[in-house]
Amino acid sequence: MSAVLHAHPESGPALGVDAGKPRRVLSEAGMRGRWWRFTLILAITAVVLVPILVTVVLAFTPGPNSTATGLTFENLSGVFSKTLAATWLKNSLITTLATVVVSVAVAAPAGYVLSRGRSKAVSGYSLLLFVMQSLPIITSVVPLFILFAGMGLVDNLLGLTIIYVGSTMTVATWMMAAYFDSIPVSLEEAAWIDGCSVFGSFLRVVLRNSLPGVLSTAIFAFLLAWNDYLVAIVFLRSNEIFTLPMGVQSFFQQNATDWTSVMALAVVMMLPPVIVFATLNKYFSVGGIGGSLAGR
Amino acid sequence: MSSTTAQSGLARARRGVAPGGSGTVPGKRRSKLSAQATRTFFWLLLPSVVLLVLIHGYPLIYAAVQATHDGNLLQTGNFIGGENFATVLTSPAFWKAAQFTLWFTIVGVFGSWLVGLGLALLLRTKIPAGNTFKVLLLLPWVVPIVVSSTAWNWLVATPDSLIPSLFRNLGLGTPLFLADPTLASITVMVFKVWVSFPFMMMMISAALASVDSTVYEAASMDGATRWQQFTQITLPLIARSTYISWILMTIFCVNDFPTIYLLTGGGPVNATTSLVVLAYRTVFQDFATGPGVAIAFLMTMTLVVISVILYRQIRKSSVE
Numbered sequence: 001m002s003a004v005l006h007a008h009p010e011s012g013p014a015l016g017v018d019a020g021k022p023r024r025v026l027s028e029a030g031m032r033g034r035w036w037r038f039t040l041i042l043a044i045t046a047v048v049l050v051p052i053l054v055t056v057v058l059a060f061t062p063g064p065n066s067t068a069t070g071l072t073f074e075n076l077s078g079v080f081s082k083t084l085a086a087t088w089l090k091n092s093l094i095t096t097l098a099t100v101v102v103s104v105a106v107a108a109p110a111g112y113v114l115s116r117g118r119s120k121a122v123s124g125y126s127l128l129l130f131v132m133q134s135l136p137i138i139t140s141v142v143p144l145f146i147l148f149a150g151m152g153l154v155d156n157l158l159g160l161t162i163i164y165v166g167s168t169m170t171v172a173t174w175m176m177a178a179y180f181d182s183i184p185v186s187l188e189e190a191a192w193i194d195g196c197s198v199f200g201s202f203l204r205v206v207l208r209n210s211l212p213g214v215l216s217t218a219i220f221a222f223l224l225a226w227n228d229y230l231v232a233i234v235f236l237r238s239n240e241i242f243t244l245p246m247g248v249q250s251f252f253q254q255n256a257t258d259w260t261s262v263m264a265l266a267v268v269m270m271l272p273p274v275i276v277f278a279t280l281n282k283y284f285s286v287g288g289i290g291g292s293l294a295g296r
Numbered sequence: 297m298s299s300t301t302a303q304s305g306l307a308r309a310r311r312g313v314a315p316g317g318s319g320t321v322p323g324k325r326r327s328k329l330s331a332q333a334t335r336t337f338f339w340l341l342l343p344s345v346v347l348l349v350l351i352h353g354y355p356l357i358y359a360a361v362q363a364t365h366d367g368n369l370l371q372t373g374n375f376i377g378g379e380n381f382a383t384v385l386t387s388p389a390f391w392k393a394a395q396f397t398l399w400f401t402i403v404g405v406f407g408s409w410l411v412g413l414g415l416a417l418l419l420r421t422k423i424p425a426g427n428t429f430k431v432l433l434l435l436p437w438v439v440p441i442v443v444s445s446t447a448w449n450w451l452v453a454t455p456d457s458l459i460p461s462l463f464r465n466l467g468l469g470t471p472l473f474l475a476d477p478t479l480a481s482i483t484v485m486v487f488k489v490w491v492s493f494p495f496m497m498m499m500i501s502a503a504l505a506s507v508d509s510t511v512y513e514a515a516s517m518d519g520a521t522r523w524q525q526f527t528q529i530t531l532p533l534i535a536r537s538t539y540i541s542w543i544l545m546t547i548f549c550v551n552d553f554p555t556i557y558l559l560t561g562g563g564p565v566n567a568t569t570s571l572v573v574l575a576y577r578t579v580f581q582d583f584a585t586g587p588g589v590a591i592a593f594l595m596t597m598t599l600v601v602i603s604v605i606l607y608r609q610i611r612k613s614s615v616e
Contacts, residue, residue: 038423044415045432048490051447052435054458058450110344113337125341127607132352134603136551138575139592140355142362142585146369147354166351173344198336227440229554234580245442249558252446259450266443277438281431284438 055270058263075264079251085265087240088247092226093272095157095243099164099225100218103172106165107217108210111176112202116185126177133170141234148235155237163231168221175220179213180206215283219276226273244269356596363590368583380590390591392566393574397550400485400570404549405542407489412496417530419497420504430501437494445558448487449474477567480560484568488555492548496541503537504530543606547599571595 059075062068079085114126144163145154153159187209188201196204207214229245236246248269252262277284363380367373384390419430436444452459452473464470473483507530515525531538553572556562562569562577569577571591579588 034422034424037418037421038425041415041418041423041426041429045429048433048436051444051451051490052439054450055443055447106343106347109340113341116333117337122337125345127604128348130607131600131603132348134547134551134599135352135356135596136572136575136592136599138551138553138572139359139589139596140352142369142579142589142592143355143358144351146358149369163351166347169344169347170352198333199340202336202340223438227442229442229558230576234576245440248442248446252449262446263450266446270439270443273438273440274435277434278431281434284434 052270055263055266058260059267060264061260063258063260075260076267079261079265079268082261083247083251083265084239084242085247085268088242088244089268091157091242092244092269095161095164096222096225096272098161099168100221102161102165103168103221104176104214104218106169107172107176108207108214109202110169110173111178112180112206114173114177115180126174129170129173133167133174137167137230141231145234154235155241156235157241157243160231160235160243161225163235164221164225164228167231168224172217172221175217176210176213179210179216183209212283215280219280219284222276223273359589359593359596362585363593364586366586368585369579373586376586380586381594383587384590384594387587389566389569389574390571393569393571396481396568397570397572399481400488400552400556401546401549403485404488404492404552405545407485408492408496408545409538409542411489411493412498413500415493415497416500416504419501433497434494436491441491441554441558444491445487445554448483448559452483474560475564477564480564480568484556484559487559488549488552491555492545495545495548499537499541500534503534507533540606540610543602547603550595550599 060071060073061075062070062072063075063078066072066074068074113122114129117123141163148154148156148159151159153162183206188196188205191201191205192198227245228243229249232243232246233249236242239250242250248262248265251265255261361372364375364377365373366376366379415433419426419433423429451457454460455464455470455472457473460470460473471479474480511529512525515529520528551572552570553576556568556570557573557576560568562573572595575588575591575595577588578584578591582588
C-alpha cells in the first residue's frame with residue numbers, strides 16, 4: 001500500500017514508510033494512486049454537495065398537486081406568480097449592486113492611503129478598521145435601528161444599503177490595500193516626475209492596473225450583501241420591502257410542507273452568487289480579509 | 297515565483313519609496329509632493345472615515361450608553377450603571393449561551409480546519425479534474441446560508457426526512473436531529489463545519505502553493521518518513537496561514553447568527569442559543585434593550601482584545 005502512496009511525495013500525511021525509492025519506477029502504481037485519490041475526492045465532493053443537489057432537484061421536481069412528469073419549471077413559475085419573488089429579487093439586486101459600487105468607491109481610495117501612507121495616523125486607522133470588522137454586528141444594529149427609525153430608514157432599502165456598505169467597507173479597504181501593495185511605487189514615481197499629481201497617479205497608474213483587486217473586493221461585497229440575514233431581519237418589516245433572504249425565510253415558515261416551491265425560491269436566491277462565482281472564481285478570495293491578512 | 301518571495305518583495309516595497317517617502321525623487325520636489333500627498337490622502341480617506349464613524353463609531357458609543365441605562369428601543373431611560381451587566385452576568389441563560397458559543401467555536405474552528413487541511417493536501421496532488429473539485433468544494437461557502445439551512449432542514453428536520461429515514465433503514469433508530477438538545481447542538485456544529493471548511497481549504501491551499509516541492513524531494517532523499525515530512529516541513533510552512541485562519545474563524549464563529557438561528561432558532565430548550573442569538577432575542581423578542589446590548593457589549597470587548605493581539609502578531613511577523 002505504501003507503493004501507491006509515496007509516488008507523490010508532496011501529497012502530505014500518508015501512511016507509507018519507504019519513501020526513499022525513486023519515483024519514476026513506480027509510475028504504474030502512481031497512476032493507480034491517482035485514480036484512488038480521484039475516487040476518494042469524488043466521493044467526498046458528492047457527499048458535501050448533497051444539500052445543494054437536493055435543493056436543485058426538488059426545485060425542478062413536480063409538486064404534490066402537479067400532473068407534470070419528469071423535471072418541470074412549474075415550481076419556479078409558481079413562486080413568481082404566488083409570491084412577491086420578483087419584487088424580492090429586484091430588492092436584493094438593487095441593494096447588493098449599490099453596496100458593491102459604493103463600497104469599492106469608498107474602499108479603493110482609502111486602501112490606497114493605507115498602502116502608501118507611512119504616518120502613525122494611517123497605521124492607526126488600519127488597526128481601527130481591522131478591529132471594527134471583527135466586532136459582532138448585533139452591537140451596532142440596535143443603536144442604528146434607533147437612529148434610522150428617526151430618519152425613516154427602517155424598512156427601507158437605502159437604510160439597508162448604508163449598513164451593508166458600512167460593514168463591507170472595513171474588509172474591502174484591507175483587500176484593496178493588499179492589492180495596491182503589489183503595484184510598485186516606481187511606476188507612480190515615473191508619473192510624478194512627469195508632473196502627475198498623487199491623485200492622478202492613483203487613478204491613472206494604480207487603479208488602472210488593479211482590476212483583479214477591484215473584482216475580488218466587489219465579489220466579497222456582493223456575497224456579504226446578498227447573503228445577509230441578520231441586518232435584514234432587524235430592519236425590514238413589510239413584505240414588499242423584503243430582500244430574498246427574508247422572502248425565502250418567510251415563505252419557508254408559512255409553507256414548510258410545500259418543499260418543491262420553497263426549493264424553487266431557494267434556487268432563485270442561490271443562482272446569482274453561484275453565477276458570479278462560476279464566472280469570476282479566479283478572483284474569488286475566501287473570506288476577503290483572510291487573503292489580505294496573509295498577504296500583508 | 298513562489299508567493300513567499302512575492303511577500304518578502306512586498307515587504308521591501310512597503311518599506312521603500314512612497315509619496316513623500318524616502319524615494320529617488322529630488323529633494324525640493326519631494327517636499328512639494330509630500331505636502332500634496334498629505335492633502336490628497338486626507339480627501340481619499342475622508343469618505344471611509346465618515347462611514348466608519350457613522351456605522352461603527354457612533355453605534356458603539358450609543359451601545360455603551362444603552363448598556364448602562366434601563367431604556368427600550370424607543371427611549372434611553374435612566375442611568376443605572378452596571379446593573380444590566382450584573383443582570384446578565386448572574387443569569388444562567390447567559391452562561392449557558394456562553395458555554396454553547398465556546399463549544400460551537402472550538403468545533404467550528406478545528407473541525408473546519410481538519411477537513412480543510414485534509415482536502416487541501418489531497419487536492420494538491422495530481423488528480424484528474426482537480427480544479428473542478430476545488431471549485432465545487434467551495435460551493436458551501438458561496439451558497440447563501442438561508443438556502444443551505446433550508447436544504448439541511450429538509451434533510452434532517454422531521455423523523456421522515458432523508459437522513460433520519462436512512463438511519464432507521466440501517467437499524468440505528470430514528471434520531472431527532474433538531475429536537476433532541478444534544479443532537480441539535482451537534483447538528484448545528486456539523487452544519488457550521490460544512491459551511492466553513494472551504495475557507496480553511498482555500499487558506500491552506502494558498503499557503504501550500506508557495507512551498508517548493510524540491511524541499512520534499514530533498515527530505516525523502518535524506519530518508520524522512522512521510523509523517524516526518526508532514527510534521528516538520530508542511531505544518532511549519534503553513535503555520536502562519538493556519539494561525540491567521542484560526543483567529544479569523546474564531547471571530548466568524550463567535551459572531552455567527554444565521555447558521556444557528558436559521559437551522560434551530562436557538563432551540564430546542566435553548567440548547568443551541570449562542571451569545572449573538574441570545575442578544576438578538578433579548579432585544580427584539582423580550583424587548584429588554586439594556587441587557588441585550590450589555591451581552592453584545594461583553595462580546596465586543598472580548599473580540600477587541602482578540603483582534604488587537606492578532607493584529608500585533610501579524611504586523612510583527614510581516615515586518616521582519
